[in-house]
Structure formats: structure tokens, C-alpha cells
Amino acid sequence: MELYTYYRSTASYRVRIALALKGLAFTALPVNLLVPKGGANRQPEYLAINPQGRVPALRTDEGELLIQSPAIIEYLDERYPQPALLAEDLATRAHERAVAAIIGCDIHPLHNSSTQNLLRQWGHDEAQLLAWIGHWISQGLGAVEQLIGDQGYCFGEQPGLADTFLIPQLYAAERFKVALDSYPRILRVAALAAKHPAFIQAHPSNQPDTP
Numbered sequence: 018m019e020l021y022t023y024y025r026s027t028a029s030y031r032v033r034i035a036l037a038l039k040g041l042a043f044t045a046l047p048v049n050l051l052v053p054k055g056g057a058n059r060q061p062e063y064l065a066i067n068p069q070g071r072v073p074a075l076r077t078d079e080g081e082l083l084i085q086s087p088a089i090i091e092y093l094d095e096r097y098p099q100p101a102l103l104a105e106d107l108a109t110r111a112h113e114r115a116v117a118a119i120i121g122c123d124i125h126p127l128h129n130s131s132t133q134n135l136l137r138q139w140g141h142d143e144a145q146l147l148a149w150i151g152h153w154i155s156q157g158l159g160a161v162e163q164l165i166g167d168q169g170y171c172f173g174e175q176p177g178l179a180d181t182f183l184i185p186q187l188y189a190a191e192r193f194k195v196a197l198d199s200y201p202r203i204l205r206v207a208a209l210a211a212k213h214p215a216f217i218q219a220h221p222s223n224q225p226d227t228p
């Protein structure tokens with residue numbers, strides 16, 4: 018498999034965690050999102066891979082190109098079922114998907130690079146951007162803190178779908194200087210993931226394009 022990825026893209030990081038949890042080997046194909054130095058994601062070569070111009074994209078062993086981290090992770094979980102990323106219990110599965118959706122739909126799109134660039138174009142300064150980002154991350158993580166369990170990872174002793182979304186979002190929170198001290202459950206999950214080989218392997222500091 019080949020993964021179009023950028024080291025500090027949280028959406029790419031989610032897929033890297035899922036691949037690592039399942040022990041799946043892949044070749045990383047870095048796409049530099051940095052404008053003006055990079056912006057390789059907006060070049061015709063990459064738009065032919067993902068018309069949305071975003072990472073990640075996964076080329077499967079069968080040559081199929083997949084985009085959107087939730088769809089890619091779901092594909093991986095269906096194609097390579099063990100270890101499962103979703104619990105057996107239907108209600109727990111829905112809770113895991115809810116946490117993933119809070120992060121993937123209601124937090125991350127509000128601070129991804131193209132959103133930030135548009136806010137800059139519209140005249141907002143860096144302090145306003147940080148306040149905007151901090152607002153949405155804090156609001157979303159506050160809800161996640163209420164939804165996840167009291168021990169282990171988000172929903173049990175083994176990491177799963179919700180953790181593949183939460184840990185990258187915490188990396189972004191740190192990057193944008195959002196305080197996490199009022200989220201003891203989230204901090205417990207973060208401490209566990211920090212020692213887990215799959216999360217370490219997927220971390221932005223351990224990628225081929227890490228500066």
C-alpha cells in the first residue's frame with residue numbers, strides 16, 4: 018500500500034495509526050502542504066490522485082485510490098479485520114463513531130490549513146486565528162471528555178477508532194497551544210498512547226518528511 022501523507026496532517030496521522038495498529042506495511046509518499054514553499058497538494062499531479070487536493074490518500078494493494086480518512090480507516094477495518102477498531106457492541110460502536118465525527122467533522126475542518134488560509138486572506142491576524150482554533154478545539158474536546166470511558170483507551174483496554182482520531186487532535190491542540198488540563202480522561206488516553214508502539218510509529222516526529 019502507498020499512503021500520500023504529510024507529517025503533521027492530523028487526517029494522515031489517523032490513517033497512519035490505523036495502519037500501524039493493524040501491523041500493515043505501507044510506503045509513505047510525502048505531499049508537502051506548506052505554502053509558499055510547497056503546496057504540492059494543489060499541483061495537477063496530486064489533484065489527479067485526490068481531486069480535493071488534500072491528504073491523506075491511500076493506494077491499496079489492488080491499486081484502488083481511496084481518499085478521506087474516515088473512509089480509508091473503515092476500508093482498512095473491513096479489509097483487515099484484526100485487530101478490530103470498533104467494538105462488537107452496537108451502541109459502543111456508535112459512541113466510537115460519534116467521537117470520531119466530533120473530531121473529524123466538527124473540530125478539524127474549522128482549523129485545517131485551507132480554513133486558516135482563508136481567514137488570513139479575510140484579514141484576520143494570527144492572534145485571532147489562535148483564538149478561533151482554541152475555541153473549536155476546546156468545545157469539541159470538552160464533549161469528547163464526557164463521552165469516553167473511565168479507564169483504558171477511549172472505549173476499552175485496546176485502542177480503537179476513537180483513539181485514532183483523538184490522539185492526532187491532541188497533537189494539533191498542543192501545536193495551537195490549547196490547554197488540556199481540564200480533560201483528565203483524555204490525558205489518561207494520551208499517556209497510554211504515548212507508550213504504544215503503533216502510536217509512536219505514526220507520530221509526526223517519526224515520519225520520512227519530518228523536518
Ligand SMILES: N[C@@H](CCC(=O)N[C@@H](CS)C(=O)NCC(=O)O)C(=O)O
Pocket residue numbers: 025026027028029050058070071072073084085086087121129130131132
Ligand atoms: N476530511 C478529510 C480532511 C483532509 C484534510 O483536510 N487534510 C488536510 C491536512 S490535515 C489538508 O490536506 N489540507 C490541505 C488543504 O486543505 O489545502 C479527511 O479526514 O481525510
